[in-house]
Structures are given as C-alpha cells and as structure tokens.
Amino acid sequence: MIGITAYGGYVPRLRLSRSAAAQANAWYAPQFANRKGTRAMANWDEDAITMAVAAARDCLGPSEDRGHVRGVLLASNTLPFAERLNSAVVAGALTLDDDVDAADTGGSQRAALGALTQAVARASAGGGDTLVLAADARKTRAGSQQELEYGDGAAAVLVGREEVVAQFLGAGTLSVDFVDHFRGAHEEIDYAWEERWVRDEGISKLVPLAVRAALEQAKVPAAEVDHFIFPSTFAKMDAQIAKSCGIRAEALADAMLDKVGDTGVAHALLMLAAVLERAAPGQVIVVAQFGSGAQALVFRATERIRSFKPQRGVSEWVARGVEEKNYTKFLSFKGQLALERGMRGEQDKKTALSTAWRHRTALLGLVAGRCEVTGSVHFPPSRLSYDQGKPLQDTQKPYKLADRPAKILSWSAEYLSYHPAPPHHYGQIDFEGGGRILMDFTDLDVGEVDSGTPMEMVFRVKDVDERRGYTRYFWKATPVRPSATH
Known part of the structure; x- marks a missing residue:
C-alpha cells in the first residue's frame, strides 16, 4: 500500500x-x-x-x-x-x-x-x-x-x-x-x-x-x-x-x-x-x-x-x-516599510560561508556535543571537552537539542539596540540533560517570560545580509504554551 x-x-x-x-x-x-x-x-x-x-x-x-x-x-x-x-x-x-x-x-x-x-x-x-x-x-x-x-x-x-x-x-x-x-x-x-x-x-x-x-x-x-x-x-x-x-x-x-x-x-x-x-x-x-x-x-x-x-x-x-x-x-x-534603525542597526552582516559550512550541523540542526566520559554537553561542539580540571580530547558525540525540554536561566528585554520587533528578548537557556546557550527569543509578549519559564526551540531567520541578499538561519526559544484546543 x-x-x-x-x-x-x-x-x-x-x-x-x-x-x-x-x-x-x-x-x-x-x-x-x-x-x-x-x-x-x-x-x-x-x-x-x-x-x-x-x-x-x-x-x-x-x-x-x-x-x-x-x-x-x-x-x-x-x-x-x-x-x-x-x-x-x-x-x-x-x-x-x-x-x-x-x-x-x-x-x-x-x-x-x-x-x-x-x-x-x-x-x-x-x-x-x-x-x-x-x-x-x-x-x-x-x-x-x-x-x-x-x-x-x-x-x-x-x-x-x-x-x-x-x-x-x-x-x-x-x-x-x-x-x-x-x-x-x-x-x-x-x-x-x-x-x-x-x-x-x-x-x-x-x-x-x-x-x-x-x-x-x-x-x-x-x-x-x-x-x-x-x-x-x-x-x-x-x-x-x-x-x-x-x-x-x-x-x-x-x-x-x-x-x-x-x-x-x-x-x-x-x-x-x-x-x-x-x-x-x-x-x-x-x-x-x-x-x-x-x-x-x-x-x-x-x-x-x-x-x-x-x-x-x-x-x-x-x-x-x-x-x-x-x-x-x-x-x-513584510519588508514593505523602512523604519529608522539608528546607528546600531547599520553594521555589516556578511556571513563567512566557510565557517557556516564547518559548523553546519550545529547551526542548522542545533546539535551539541556530549562528552562520553563526563556526560557534559557543549555547544558549539568541539574536539575539546572543557570541564574544569578535566580537559579531554575527541570524547564528544553528537547530541541533538532542538526537541529537548528547556528553561530560561536568565533573560533580558531591551530597546537599546536595533531589533525588528522591539524589545529584543534574549537570554541563557538551559536544556534538560545538559547544555546551555545564549539565544534570541521569539513569538512572545512583553512580560510573558521569566527565569524558569519553560521554552521550546523553533528554527528561524537569524538575520539578513541585505547588501548581498543572504539569509542566515539559527534556532530561537519561544514559550511553551498549553494546548489552545483543550
């Protein structure tokens, strides 16, 4: 069939x-x-x-x-x-x-x-x-x-x-x-x-x-x-x-x-x-x-x-x-209204394509490295496991984070730097089972998150190099919401 x-x-x-x-x-x-x-x-x-x-x-x-x-x-x-x-x-x-x-x-x-x-x-x-x-x-x-x-x-x-x-x-x-x-x-x-x-x-x-x-x-x-x-x-x-x-x-x-x-x-x-x-x-x-x-x-x-x-x-x-x-x-x-960005929004966003290729699994798939000896999770993954006092080499195995439960450790919401949807929410995300990443937040309202808020990962546009027409992607964190149909 x-x-x-x-x-x-x-x-x-x-x-x-x-x-x-x-x-x-x-x-x-x-x-x-x-x-x-x-x-x-x-x-x-x-x-x-x-x-x-x-x-x-x-x-x-x-x-x-x-x-x-x-x-x-x-x-x-x-x-x-x-x-x-x-x-x-x-x-x-x-x-x-x-x-x-x-x-x-x-x-x-x-x-x-x-x-x-x-x-x-x-x-x-x-x-x-x-x-x-x-x-x-x-x-x-x-x-x-x-x-x-x-x-x-x-x-x-x-x-x-x-x-x-x-x-x-x-x-x-x-x-x-x-x-x-x-x-x-x-x-x-x-x-x-x-x-x-x-x-x-x-x-x-x-x-x-x-x-x-x-x-x-x-x-x-x-x-x-x-x-x-x-x-x-x-x-x-x-x-x-x-x-x-x-x-x-x-x-x-x-x-x-x-x-x-x-x-x-x-x-x-x-x-x-x-x-x-x-x-x-x-x-x-x-x-x-x-x-x-x-x-x-x-x-x-x-x-x-x-x-x-x-x-x-x-x-x-x-x-x-x-x-x-x-x-x-x-x-x-939709890119149909040009708003004032200020000087902080003027930086060049050229992407190093060689670096993007070398780290493609981590960047596109949100794949970390988990040390087989200590159990510590590292992002981005590397050949060295950098646990304090326990430097080890070539002990990490791929460890996917995109579908793992996570919570906010610390966070900020600020208007100082340019952001397409102010305020710019970001913070430290701790993953269940290990792993910590400083990430942007998306799809949330002001006052909706705090330390300890459960978050889930979504694949989004990181930024756009408008001069060269290149879009860069990465993962962001968004609040876990109860089912709206129940």
Whole structure:
C-alpha cells in the first residue's frame, strides 16, 4: 500500500486583523472597510524555509528517528533563494542524512500537489519515504484585495509504504497555460487578471476535468467522496466545482479563510492535513488545486488514521493565533516599510560561508556535543571537552537539542539596540540533560517570560545580509504554551 504515512502543518502565531488593515487604508480603498476576520501573518524572522521546517517537525515528531526519510520535496513560490537549494537548508535543520534526495519546486499554485504525485511515484519505484513540504509567504500591495485574502503558512505530508494513514487511489492532471495571475522573475508581487474570466473560463472549466480524471483512475464514484478540498478565495467556488462533479455539498472542507487566509501553494496540503485530523477509516478524500491547469488526487483513510497524531496539528496551530492590529508592523515584517534603525542597526552582516559550512550541523540542526566520559554537553561542539580540571580530547558525540525540554536561566528585554520587533528578548537557556546557550527569543509578549519559564526551540531567520541578499538561519526559544484546543 502506498500513501500518506504522516502529516502536519504550521500557521504563524500572529494574525493580522483585516479590519485594522482596512481602516488604515480606508482613505484610499474604502470598499474594504467592512472586511472581517484575520489572516495569518509571518513574524519578521519567518519565511518559506522556517515555516516548512515547522510543518515538517509537526509531521515527523522527535528528531531521533528520521533516518527513514529518503527524499525532501519543497514546493513554494516564495523561496528566499533563487540559487541555493532551499530544501537542503530544511533537511539540515531536520538533521536528515546528508545523502537524502532534496529538490525545490514551484512555478504554480498546484506545485505541492505535483510534488505529492512525485512522492507517490518515488514510493512506487522503491525510493523510500519522501517528505513533501509546501510553504508560502507572499507579498502584496498595500490597500489591495490580496493583502486581506492571503495568509502565510506551511504543510507537510510524508509518503511511503508502511503504516499508511491515507491510501493513494488515483490522480488527474491538466497542464495548460491559462494565466490567472503571474509574477515575473524579478518581481515580488503578482499581477492578477479579471476575476470573472478566471472563475468562469478557468477554474469552472479546468478543475472539474482533473477531478473527474482522478476519480476515474481511483474507480470511486463522485457521490462516495466524503471530503472535498479545493482552496479558492472566490466565494462558493468550491461548492460550484463539487456540484459540477457530482460531489455532495456536505463533503466540502473548511478553507479556513476567515482565520488564516489563502496560503498559496501550501493551502491544499494545509486543508488536507486539517481534514486528516478528523477523517474516519474508509472515508474518501479528494484534494484539488488550480494553477496553470489543475490537479486532483484521491485518497482513502485507513484504520491507521485513528492512531496517528501530529505533534500539534493544524487545528492547534489555528487555535493558538494572536490578533495583531498594528498594520505598520505587518508592513515592516513584510519588508514593505523602512523604519529608522539608528546607528546600531547599520553594521555589516556578511556571513563567512566557510565557517557556516564547518559548523553546519550545529547551526542548522542545533546539535551539541556530549562528552562520553563526563556526560557534559557543549555547544558549539568541539574536539575539546572543557570541564574544569578535566580537559579531554575527541570524547564528544553528537547530541541533538532542538526537541529537548528547556528553561530560561536568565533573560533580558531591551530597546537599546536595533531589533525588528522591539524589545529584543534574549537570554541563557538551559536544556534538560545538559547544555546551555545564549539565544534570541521569539513569538512572545512583553512580560510573558521569566527565569524558569519553560521554552521550546523553533528554527528561524537569524538575520539578513541585505547588501548581498543572504539569509542566515539559527534556532530561537519561544514559550511553551498549553494546548489552545483543550
């Protein structure tokens, strides 16, 4: 049996209030004044890579057992690097084996579904488990409809042969150059075509062809579909597609547009991960997405669906959101508002690539060294164990810290130096079992932390060398919060 063996998602904690954004632009775009709900908003230190890592961790669980992952496919239209293997950065953060087969894919809103079919093909050919990731953090023009409709997020599914939670049954693909929107190679913002044309001549005619082809290959009647996933910001577009294909109206999956928004390439997989959380054994799931044609896949949930749970799951990520009403913060985090940084923010941030390579395991994977003689944990790891009075050489073994419980030893929150989201929170973090690191904190409110506060690790942007266009990544600490769904 081939299919999805694990799944997960990620939605940033911050949620931009649509009404706050609309009010800020009411002088220019009064037509949006009554917009309600929120859209997911990436923090300043989040991008497609960091969100993909978060979704992958939600899917894979603790880092000690990931040797079975033999491939990583990262789908996105907003990858930070045009020429640097973004999926290799993700693989390093996940501490996957160096011989894992990693590839980036994009160019269409349905790139994630295309990657999913590639993963199925790899599994069919005996290529082992493949991790399919999708993430997007799109930029929009201020005062635009897209600014209110879009959202940032990521999703992950693992495809393989063992312990399948959703069996792959069939797929349908239509690849045509129907242009609903486009973005040139040197542009940051999409150009969209007329809505009615896209809806009537594009989506309503092309998507049903892919859905019917997938159902035919799966040998499943449309009336037996239990969950139909089709992300679209066009009102009732999913219902129209379902009706034209003979799928019951009650099968429509929640697109989460009111709280999250449309996360682009990631949205079909994000909805799929949400559906899998509540799917029952035997239920049929159809997931489709439009873009340069259309693509649809059919799955059937197995008995295994009852026992597998992601670390948090989409429902938990959605529930933990915090409303953000500062519209200028949103613009600043998106790099669309240049704020005064002061002289302390002027330093050059050139990265020594040779040093980054030599310490890649420690920097990307947060891997320390544990002395086999004394048991002491050292970060960064080195050939020398520097316990007082006990200098030892070559006694350290790799010791992963990213998933270990941790607490704040000491901390500071200061406004003196430049920081994209002041005050700058940082401090000494002690890890259970050994290890201490001076780290930045993220995703927290003023007054939320103190000495002894439990913290967990998240993979984030450390800083950006704007002169050369290089993004540097490292781990940060964030407060451990109780489940928002209980």
